[in-house]
Amino acid sequence: MNLRFTKMHGLGNDFVVIDAVNQSVALSPDQVRWLADRHRGIGCDQLLLVEPASDSAADFRYRIYNADGGEVEQCGNGARCFMRFVHDQGLTDRRALTVQTLGGPIELQLEDDGQVTVDMGPPRLEPAAIPFQAPARASVYPIEVDGQEYRIGALSMGNPHAVLTVEDIERTPVAELGPRIEHHPRFPNRVNVGFMQILASNHIRLRVHERGAGETCACGTGACAAVVAGRLQGRLDERVRVSLPGGDLVISWPGENASVFMTGPAVSVFEGTIPL
C-alpha cells in the first residue's frame, strides 16, 4: 500500500504523522524504525498515529512511537501537531478536543493565533507511578552514575522524566550523561532526561535527552517535567518560559494535583506517500 503521511514539527522536535482514521495502518517496530530513519526512511524523532477514539468521552486516539520503535505514553510537542493535523486534514473543525493517549486523556485548545494549548493532566509524583525505584517520594533524589552522585527530580507526565539542574547548559555533557541516566536500573522503563538551567524564577533553559530518540530540539513533556520539578524544589513560579534549543514554550502549573498547561506552536512541513 502507499501510506500517506505528513511531516510536522513542534519547535524542531519532528514527527511523521499518519491518518489512521481513513487509512488502515498496523506498523511493526521494524517499520516504525525504518520510517523514522533519517537516511533510509522519512526521518523523525517520533511517529504519531491519529486514530478514532475507543472511549466515547474522547474525540480521537493518539498513539506515539519513538524513533527506536517503542510505543510510549505521551508526547507534548506531538499533541500540538496533532491539533494542527486534524484541522488541516479536515478530520474535525472543533477547536477544543479531548484525546486519548496511553498516558491518559489530554485536552487540546486551538488558540486564535494558531498556537495550541494542551492540558497535559496532573504530574504523577509517587515513585511507583513514574516508575522509579526510591524508598519514598521526594523533591530531589540522589542517584549514582558511574561512581558519581547526581541529584535529580523525578516524575511522570504520563511518560517518565528525570530532571537535573545545571549551572551552564551549553557546557553540560548531555550526549554522555543522558544515555547513562536513560538506562539507569532505577528506571525500569528507562527515562527522558532533562537538563535545566534556572535563569530566573519565571524563565529556564532546557535541553532534553529523550528516551528512544536522543537529544531533540525540544521536548514538550520534558518542559512540563522541568517546571514541576523546579516548583517542587521551591525555585520556580507558577508560569514559566522554557527556552529549548528549538524555541520557547510557556508552561503553567498551579501546584499539587493540578494539571500542567503547555502553550506553543505546531508546524506542518510537507505531505507525502511512501510504499509500505
Ligand SMILES: N[C@H](CCC[C@H](N)C(=O)O)C(=O)O
Ligand atoms: N521520548 C518520549 C516521547 C516523546 C516526548 C517528546 N517528544 C515531547 O514532546 O513530549 C518518551 O519516550 O517518553
